[in-house]
Amino acid sequence: MADQQEERIPVMQQVLDNPFLLLFLGITIPTVLYVLWGVMEIANIPVAR
Amino acid sequence: MTTTYRICPRSGLQFDTNAEKLMRWHAVAGVLSLLVGGIMALGVILTRWPAVKLLEADVFYMVLTAHGIDMLIFWIIFFEMAVLLFASSTLLRCRMATPKLGWVSFWLMAIGAIMTNVAIFQGESSVMFTSYVPMQAKWHFYLGLILFAVGALLTCFIFLGTLVVAKAEKTYEGSIPLVTFGALTACIIAIFTIASGAVILIPTLLWSLGYIREIDSLMYRTVWWALGHSSQQINVSAHVAIWYAIAAIVFGAKPMSEKVSRSAYFLYILFLQLASAHHLLSDPGLGSEWKVVNTSYFMYFAVLASMIHGMTVPGAIEQAQRLKGYNKGLFEWLRKAPWGNPAFSSMFLSLIGFGFLGGISGVMMGAEQLNMLIHNTIYVPGHFHATVVIGTTLAFMGLTYFLVPVLFKRELLFPGYAKMFPYLFGLSMYMVALVMMGAGTLGVARRHWDMAFAGSPMAYEWPGAAYLMMGLTGIFGTIACVSGGLWILQIVFSLLFGKKLEEGEMRSTPIPLTLPAPTPGGAAHPPATPGTMVLALIFLTSFILYYFVNWKYLSSLWSMA
Numbered sequence: 001m002a003d004q005q006e007e008r009i010p011v012m013q014q015v016l017d018n019p020f021l022l023l024f025l026g027i028t029i030p031t032v033l034y035v036l037w038g039v040m041e042i043a044n045i046p047v048a049r
Numbered sequence: 050m051t052t053t054y055r056i057c058p059r060s061g062l063q064f065d066t067n068a069e070k071l072m073r074w075h076a077v078a079g080v081l082s083l084l085v086g087g088i089m090a091l092g093v094i095l096t097r098w099p100a101v102k103l104l105e106a107d108v109f110y111m112v113l114t115a116h117g118i119d120m121l122i123f124w125i126i127f128f129e130m131a132v133l134l135f136a137s138s139t140l141l142r143c144r145m146a147t148p149k150l151g152w153v154s155f156w157l158m159a160i161g162a163i164m165t166n167v168a169i170f171q172g173e174s175s176v177m178f179t180s181y182v183p184m185q186a187k188w189h190f191y192l193g194l195i196l197f198a199v200g201a202l203l204t205c206f207i208f209l210g211t212l213v214v215a216k217a218e219k220t221y222e223g224s225i226p227l228v229t230f231g232a233l234t235a236c237i238i239a240i241f242t243i244a245s246g247a248v249i250l251i252p253t254l255l256w257s258l259g260y261i262r263e264i265d266s267l268m269y270r271t272v273w274w275a276l277g278h279s280s281q282q283i284n285v286s287a288h289v290a291i292w293y294a295i296a297a298i299v300f301g302a303k304p305m306s307e308k309v310s311r312s313a314y315f316l317y318i319l320f321l322q323l324a325s326a327h328h329l330l331s332d333p334g335l336g337s338e339w340k341v342v343n344t345s346y347f348m349y350f351a352v353l354a355s356m357i358h359g360m361t362v363p364g365a366i367e368q369a370q371r372l373k374g375y376n377k378g379l380f381e382w383l384r385k386a387p388w389g390n391p392a393f394s395s396m397f398l399s400l401i402g403f404g405f406l407g408g409i410s411g412v413m414m415g416a417e418q419l420n421m422l423i424h425n426t427i428y429v430p431g432h433f434h435a436t437v438v439i440g441t442t443l444a445f446m447g448l449t450y451f452l453v454p455v456l457f458k459r460e461l462l463f464p465g466y467a468k469m470f471p472y473l474f475g476l477s478m479y480m481v482a483l484v485m486m487g488a489g490t491l492g493v494a495r496r497h498w499d500m501a502f503a504g505s506p507m508a509y510e511w512p513g514a515a516y517l518m519m520g521l522t523g524i525f526g527t528i529a530c531v532s533g534g535l536w537i538l539q540i541v542f543s544l545l546f547g548k549k550l551e552e553g554e555m556r557s558t559p560i561p562l563t564l565p566a567p568t569p570g571g572a573a574h575p576p577a578t579p580g581t582m583v584l585a586l587i588f589l590t591s592f593i594l595y596y597f598v599n600w601k602y603l604s605s606l607w608s609m610a
Contacts, residue, residue: 012312013224015315016224016230016311016312016315017224017225019209019212019233020209022233022234022237022315022318023209023237023240025318025319026234026237026238026240026241026318026319026322027237027240027241027244029319029320029323030241030275030279030322030323030325031241033323033342033343033347034275034322034323034325034326034343035245035248035271035272035275037339038271038272038326038329038335038339039268039271039272041334041335041336041339042265042267042268042271042334042335045334
């Protein structure tokens with residue numbers, strides 16, 4: 001029981017130790033907040049007639 | 050390809066010889082790009098110096114394009130790929146994943162860099178670093194950049210593959226080292242950067258070939274900056290990793306808190322790329338919500354991360370020095386630091402210049418209202434010369450002094466110049482950044498061949514201070530170019546003619562992992578770091594004052610005071 005408690009790795013450390021989860025977050029967040037949001041705003045600008 | 054390992058007798062580091070060779074080739078290709086970019090820098094500076102005005106307009110824009118691309122893309126990314134290889138296979142003490150693919154990626158990058166340079170020097174691709182549409186370059190300008198990006202992307206995946214190899218073969222225990230974690234951050238940002246580049250450069254290539262009729266200029270700018278600015282955020286992550294590495298190499302310093310430093314890198318992974326939006330703060334069509342969320346609310350998390358690194362690196366050095374007995378007063382640890390060791394002095398000048406000049410000005414520019422003061426002025430190059438040249442290039446140059454004997458196995462020639470170089474180059478670049486920002490605050494335009502717009506309907510009479518600062522840019526820029534050129538000569542001469550050093554033991558298997566014995570009674574409590582705290586308070590005071598002064602300036606400029 002005591003060993004199990006010693007071996008428990010904190011959630012944050014598990015996140016930081018997972019390079020592919022970090023890769024997913026590092027691509028998704030700027031893609032959504034910067035690229036997609038920005039492109040959607042530009043695409044919604046009315047075309048001049 | 051067979052894997053052998055070399056144990057460096059000077060550093061104790063274990064190199065996979067496949068990775069080691071690739072590191073050397075990437076570093077050399079980077080320095081060659083720096084040479085081309087540096088010669089072009091001299092052309093840019095001597096033209097923007099009003100009293101000299103060396104080049105004609107068409108040559109100036111060609112030279113400016115080559116300077117931007119060779120420095121901001123080729124030099125730094127070649128060197129960063131070497132850093133990724135070092136931080137994975139060497140620091141994790143494992144074999145490199147897919148060395149053959151490593152050579153494919155290197156040659157893609159090299160061919161891409163040559164192709165783009167050929168396109169630029171043929172004279173019909175003077176579109177500058179940003180290559181904004183509807184300005185059109187020749188097709189091989191874009192194709193070269195795409196090939197270079199694909200090569201760099203492959204190296205990023207090799208880095209991730211090497212992490213998997215190290216974990217599977219249990220060459221490390223627990224979490225990866227902090228420097229490798231910094232390189233992982235750089236790798237993640239690089240993948241986002243390169244993917245964004247592909248999204249915009251592939252259609253632009255097709256447009257230059259005539260397959261696509263037009264590309265929307267605002268759409269181009271928005272997506273392009275995810276490449277253009279984020280590529281500079283790869284630098285930030287990489288040079289911060291180098292700061293930690295040099296602190297460990299020179300002082301044996303351990304991070305003050307692994308958790309805090311890793312959390313700061315985590316903030317980089319999540320938010321650093323969003324700073325790209327500060328190039329679009331004056332563009333119509335993009336809403337304030339998008340601008341403010343990207344450049345302020347979330348970007349400030351990344352700024353916080355930089356401030357954490359800026360405090361924990363000198364803090365770790367202070368702790369290491371105090372443990373060695375340098376305890377007198379607030380700053381004996383700093384006074385007794387090895388200022389004659391170019392790896393350390395470059396790193397420390399890089400850290401201070403990046404924080405005080407590049408960091409503070411970057412936050413100021415990122416505020417939507419304050420951005421109007423300096424948008425598209427020479428303040429912007431002043432800011433990014435503080436981040437990219439003082440922050441990144443100086444750190445890379447300092448690390449190179451360590452790499453000459455360790456990676457290239459040669460004795461460094463002209464050690465006297467090595468002691469002097471960081472001050473000569475670093476302090477002249479401090480001045481360049483400062484006077485550029487000064488001239489930009491007065492409104493001098495960036496990029497323009499002739500600041501006076503002589504003979505045009507927009508001719509403007511500048512105050513004498515603007516001409517003075519552009520003249521000082523020329524003087525200090527020339528000193529920086531010459532000292533940087535001498536650094537290249539020193540490194541090239543050392544690699545060609547320096548005394549060959551002992552290779553070290555060669556092995557067919559890596560050295561098995563040995564864990565340090567636990568300290569009896571637990572680790573000693575690390576010493577406090579009051580000197581670093583004072584440095585941090587000086588930084589914060591400067592930050593607040595500069596921010597306030599710019600708001601005051603904005604209000605007086607518009608007569609709203």
